[in-house]
Amino acid sequence: MLDYTPKALAERKSGGMINPAKTCQPIGAMYAALGIHGCLPHSHGSQGCCSYHRMHLTRHFRDPIMASTSSFTEGASVFGGGANLKTAIKNIFEIYNPDVIAVHTTCLSETIGDDVPTIIKQSEVPDGKVVFHANTPSYQGSHVTGFSNMAKAMVTTFAEATLAEKKAQVNLLPGFVNPGDMREIKRITKLMGVPFVMFPDTSGVVDSPMTGKFEMYPKGGTTTEELKDAGNSQLTLAMGRFASIGAAEQLEKKCGVPFADLQTPIGIKATDAFVMALRGAFAAEVPYELEEERGQLVDIMTDTHFHFHGKKVAIFGDPDVVAGLTEFVLSLGMLPVHVLTGTPGGALGAGVLGFEEGIKDILGPVADKCNVKAAGDLFLLHQWIKNEPVDLLIGTTYGKYIARAEDIPFVRVGFPVLDRSVHSYMPIVGYRGAMRLIEMVSGALLERADRDAADEDFELVM
Amino acid sequence: MALTDKEIESILDQYPSKVAKSRRKHIILKDGELPNQEIEANTRTIPGIITNRGCAYAGCKGVVLGPIKDMAHIVHGPIGCSYYAWGTRRNKARTEDGKDNFLNYCFSTDMQESDIVFGGEKKLAALIDEVVETFQPKAITLSATCPVGLIGDDINAVARAAEARHGIQVLAFSCEGYKGVSQSAGHHIANNNLMEKVIGASELEEAPAPYAINLLGEYNIGGDGWEIERVLKDIGYHVVSVMTGDGKWEDIRNAHVAELNLVQCHRSINYIADMLETKYGTPWLKVNFIGVAATIESLRNMAIYFGDPKLTARTEEVIERELARVEPVLAQYRKLCEGKTAFCFVGGSRGHHYQGLFAELGISTILAGYEFAHRDDYEGRHVIPSIKSDADSKNIPNLEVEADVQRFRLKLPAERLEELKAKIPLGDYAGMRVSMEEGSVLVDDLNHYETEEFIKLLQPDILASGIKDKYVVQKMGIPAKQLHSYDYSGPYAGFNGAVQFAKDVSMAFASPTWNFITPPWQDQPLLDGKMNEGGAA
Numbered sequence: 001m002l003d004y005t006p007k008a009l010a011e012r013k014s015g016g017m018i019n020p021a022k023t024c025q026p027i028g029a030m031y032a033a034l035g036i037h038g039c040l041p042h043s044h045g046s047q048g049c050c051s052y053h054r055m056h057l058t059r060h061f062r063d064p065i066m067a068s069t070s071s072f073t074e075g076a077s078v079f080g081g082g083a084n085l086k087t088a089i090k091n092i093f094e095i096y097n098p099d100v101i102a103v104h105t106t107c108l109s110e111t112i113g114d115d116v117p118t119i120i121k122q123s124e125v126p127d128g129k130v131v132f133h134a135n136t137p138s139y140q141g142s143h144v145t146g147f148s149n150m151a152k153a154m155v156t157t158f159a160e161a162t163l164a165e166k167k168a169q170v171n172l173l174p175g176f177v178n179p180g181d182m183r184e185i186k187r188i189t190k191l192m193g194v195p196f197v198m199f200p201d202t203s204g205v206v207d208s209p210m211t212g213k214f215e216m217y218p219k220g221g222t223t224t225e226e227l228k229d230a231g232n233s234q235l236t237l238a239m240g241r242f243a244s245i246g247a248a249e250q251l252e253k254k255c256g257v258p259f260a261d262l263q264t265p266i267g268i269k270a271t272d273a274f275v276m277a278l279r280g281a282f283a284a285e286v287p288y289e290l291e292e293e294r295g296q297l298v299d300i301m302t303d304t305h306f307h308f309h310g311k312k313v314a315i316f317g318d319p320d321v322v323a324g325l326t327e328f329v330l331s332l333g334m335l336p337v338h339v340l341t342g343t344p345g346g347a348l349g350a351g352v353l354g355f356e357e358g359i360k361d362i363l364g365p366v367a368d369k370c371n372v373k374a375a376g377d378l379f380l381l382h383q384w385i386k387n388e389p390v391d392l393l394i395g396t397t398y399g400k401y402i403a404r405a406e407d408i409p410f411v412r413v414g415f416p417v418l419d420r421s422v423h424s425y426m427p428i429v430g431y432r433g434a435m436r437l438i439e440m441v442s443g444a445l446l447e448r449a450d451r452d453a454a455d456e457d458f459e460l461v462m
Numbered sequence: 463m464a465l466t467d468k469e470i471e472s473i474l475d476q477y478p479s480k481v482a483k484s485r486r487k488h489i490i491l492k493d494g495e496l497p498n499q500e501i502e503a504n505t506r507t508i509p510g511i512i513t514n515r516g517c518a519y520a521g522c523k524g525v526v527l528g529p530i531k532d533m534a535h536i537v538h539g540p541i542g543c544s545y546y547a548w549g550t551r552r553n554k555a556r557t558e559d560g561k562d563n564f565l566n567y568c569f570s571t572d573m574q575e576s577d578i579v580f581g582g583e584k585k586l587a588a589l590i591d592e593v594v595e596t597f598q599p600k601a602i603t604l605s606a607t608c609p610v611g612l613i614g615d616d617i618n619a620v621a622r623a624a625e626a627r628h629g630i631q632v633l634a635f636s637c638e639g640y641k642g643v644s645q646s647a648g649h650h651i652a653n654n655n656l657m658e659k660v661i662g663a664s665e666l667e668e669a670p671a672p673y674a675i676n677l678l679g680e681y682n683i684g685g686d687g688w689e690i691e692r693v694l695k696d697i698g699y700h701v702v703s704v705m706t707g708d709g710k711w712e713d714i715r716n717a718h719v720a721e722l723n724l725v726q727c728h729r730s731i732n733y734i735a736d737m738l739e740t741k742y743g744t745p746w747l748k749v750n751f752i753g754v755a756a757t758i759e760s761l762r763n764m765a766i767y768f769g770d771p772k773l774t775a776r777t778e779e780v781i782e783r784e785l786a787r788v789e790p791v792l793a794q795y796r797k798l799c800e801g802k803t804a805f806c807f808v809g810g811s812r813g814h815h816y817q818g819l820f821a822e823l824g825i826s827t828i829l830a831g832y833e834f835a836h837r838d839d840y841e842g843r844h845v846i847p848s849i850k851s852d853a854d855s856k857n858i859p860n861l862e863v864e865a866d867v868q869r870f871r872l873k874l875p876a877e878r879l880e881e882l883k884a885k886i887p888l889g890d891y892a893g894m895r896v897s898m899e900e901g902s903v904l905v906d907d908l909n910h911y912e913t914e915e916f917i918k919l920l921q922p923d924i925l926a927s928g929i930k931d932k933y934v935v936q937k938m939g940i941p942a943k944q945l946h947s948y949d950y951s952g953p954y955a956g957f958n959g960a961v962q963f964a965k966d967v968s969m970a971f972a973s974p975t976w977n978f979i980t981p982p983w984q985d986q987p988l989l990d991g992k993m994n995e996g997g998a999a
Contacts, residue, residue: 016536045608069509107607138539
């Protein structure tokens with residue numbers, strides 16, 4: 001397995017990727033757009049893009065992923081894709097009848113410079129329907145950037161400050177996480193008694209129930225009324241800066257809604273910060289139910305700390321999720337020694353740390369002992385692991401090859417997970433999500449301990 | 463159960479008129495009374511239609527090149543294209559020592575905005591250098607993605623320079639996603655380059671063993687190719703090369719020495735099959751190793767071609783042995799499947815091949831189609847001369863080859879060949895239509911809307927398609943079988959494959975999970991009370 005990956009690290013100057021830890025913007029935009037109720041994502045480019053993105057999302061969620069395409073041909077690539085997009089918009093409304101079409105671009109339509117907003121203006125859009133767009137050139141950023149750009153376009157298109165005074169309502173930007181995580185963030189906010197608008201919200205869309213009937217537009221998703229009303233909220237909580245700050249800043253700029261830059265609430269510290277942000281802004285009491293959950297989590301962490309303490313971990317995936325995981329494994333007494341994302345990690349605004357600085361900030365005193373890289377690939381991660389072995393690998397399904405090659409316990413977290421099911425329904429965020437992470441991590445470590453134990457050391461109680 | 467034209471019109475009526483007019487030509491009802499029924503295929507998908515189709519890059523790199531294990535496949539473009547074609551197709555490969563197999567690696571130039579503006583040739587060249595240094599592959603492919611052609615990167619020049627620098631073969635494929643109308647364009651582009659630069663490149667002049675064959679258009683999804691090879695080798699065939707499942711660049715260079723080419727997936731590889739005949743005089747035989755009957759027919763046709771009584775006897779021995787093994791098992795599964803109906807919509811040949819296997823299980827295919835086929839895949843190769851080229855097909859170069867002066871050799875006397883053509887599908891494919899039942903529906907480039915509507919009308923018991931349809935269909939309470947990835951099962955080809963398929967399809971019908979769709983409270987009243995005698999209390 002991966003026999004050609006050498007241990008010796010050589011400088012790579014080409015800027016190419018070997019076994020990437022990211023994909024391109026449009027898939028993130030497609031996923032975000034599914035988080036609007038009654039919305040059909042539309043890929044303005046070649047058919048292949050749309051097919052690949054639908055395939056990949058479908059494999060992760062094991063649920064229908066509906067999206068349409070401009071089906072570019074060579075002619076459209078030379079003369080522009082305007083006619084294709086206009087035809088597409090007309091056909092989509094007549095045949096599939098969504099409330100909203102969310103157009104995202106591709107490297108093709110970006111390279112030829114299609115003026116998408118003008119094309120949309122010239123298109124036939126039925127009364128009460130909306131077509132909007134996000135520019136998502138595949139040659140910048142990653143799928144997380146695409147998610148962020150589409151979330152920002154939702155603000156640009158829909159959000160409005162219609163009230164003289166902001167109302168006691170919070171905007172929740174969950175970032176590029178699973179619907180199970182979005183549900184958990186909403187549950188906690190409800191427990192806190194704070195009215196909210198969450199967007200994008202893919203819960204109820206890509207985790208829809210089996211009913212014997214196919215719904216092209218399932219019950220879930222943020223409604224356009226809610227998106228509009230986001231402009232009246234008192235505060236925005238941007239969870240995960242790489243996926244969420246773009247939309248949060250746009251809300252501040254357009255509607256004067258201030259925002260707090262929070263980590264994706266993975267693990268106890270980040271969840272505490274999320275709860276405290278709600279408590280502070282809305283003077284909301286933390287209910288016993290939540291305090292009980294937190295206490296249970298601390299109880300579990302304490303009871304099991306000896307399974308984790310001092311264990312070396314490699315973590316890879318999307319930057320916001322990786323940041324949360326890094327913090328949480330530290331809280332468990334583990335030592336992150338390799339932390340990598342494929343997404344380029346530049347700072348996203350004034351006072352906001354880039355990926356590598358952010359992770360080092362989380363690592364604090366152990367930062368020097370850890371390899372940290374943005375815009376990295378899994379070839380590099382594997383080389384790092386060969387040079388400094390780890391007890392545990394946490395990341396997306398693509399990590400399974402490294403885990404097998406190096407015989408390391410492996411926990412699947414993030415996007416995509418293509419070879420296991422149920423993950424998208426279950427949270428990793430919040431106190432209960434943290435409990436689930438502990439169960440996954442200890443399961444992986446203890447399965448391995450059991451497997452490796454000699455008969456005389458094989459324990460009933462661990 | 464057969465549909466009427468009127469019912470088809472009723473589906474199309476809901477389309478805008480232009481769409482309806484276009485789509486009508488892509489749908490036919492099988493009428494065996496007619497000598498031929500023309501279907502429109504290999505034309506543009508209308509923008510906005512939710513199609514299953516992919517792009518030329520997917521057909522070139524994803525389908526044809528990707529499975530070649532001993533080449534490093536570098537994709538020049540933004541990250542996505544390379545990422546999505548990495549490990550997603552289940553084209554299995556193995557080598558004895560784990561060497562010379564790069565399929566677990568994904569190489570991309572990861573083009574950035576500056577590359578789009580200033581050109582990406584230098585970056586591509588630098589990545590080739592790194593790959594050569596670290597991986598030392600015997601050969602490399604470069605596949606272009608959409609922006610490459612638009613910004614004018616000359617990947618052919620980069621490939622030539624890299625060949626000069628490193629002394630290994632570097633092949634460039636201009637398979638930008640916008641070319642043609644589907645994956646099909648990419649197949650053709652891949653075929654041309656393999657034919658021009660790889661096939662026949664070795665010094666080998668004669669096959670090292672008798673009954674030498676190439677297996678074309680077999681991609682070893684779920685291990686299909688291994689099951690086919692097991693049987694072929696058992697009979698005594700020598701497999702020179704496989705294109706391209708578990709395939710090797712080293713073997714493909716020897717493809718010119720074979721005595722016969724077998725064509726499994728007609729759509730993706732018929733160009734090479736034709737060109738091999740023109741250049742080296744090697745005939746091709748259309749085979750179908752999906753289903754027991756089709757496998758047996760293919761094996762017998764091969765024996766007829768070689769005309770050697772010993773080979774024929776061995777063929778029958780193996781068939782008898784395999785049949786004795788699999789028939790009783792299939793009979794058990796057939797009990798669960800008998801009388802059911804299926805839709806079968808797959809890429810380029812499977813939409814046809816699987817109908818026979820379904821039939822063996824007692825399942826009749828009432829609607830079938832291809833995602834990216836041409837008219838000949840539906841109507842048979844006799845229509846090829848009458849297929850009109852259009853702006854999209856003209857953009858794909860057509861490689862013209864001539865007989866190789868040194869190596870051209872008629873593998874059989876011309877008379878014998880003509881005689882055989884009357885008996886077996888030598889150089890011919892009759893297409894999907896002839897083998898379909900009367901009144902069944904053929905749909906080209908079936909889309910989401912039509913899938914839903916045809917399901918409502920025909921109510922199939924199972925739908926064989928891909929991942930994008932699978933959960934849509936299952937939400938309706940109908941089992942869906944992925945015939946691109948086999949739902950991560952397989953092999954489905956050959957004798958063992960038929961059993962595996964039967965098991966999987968039966969499982970789809972028999973799964974207890976279908977019984978839970980309706981919650982108990984939905985068909986029971988909320989209040990459980992009794993009416994008093996003599997009226998309400």
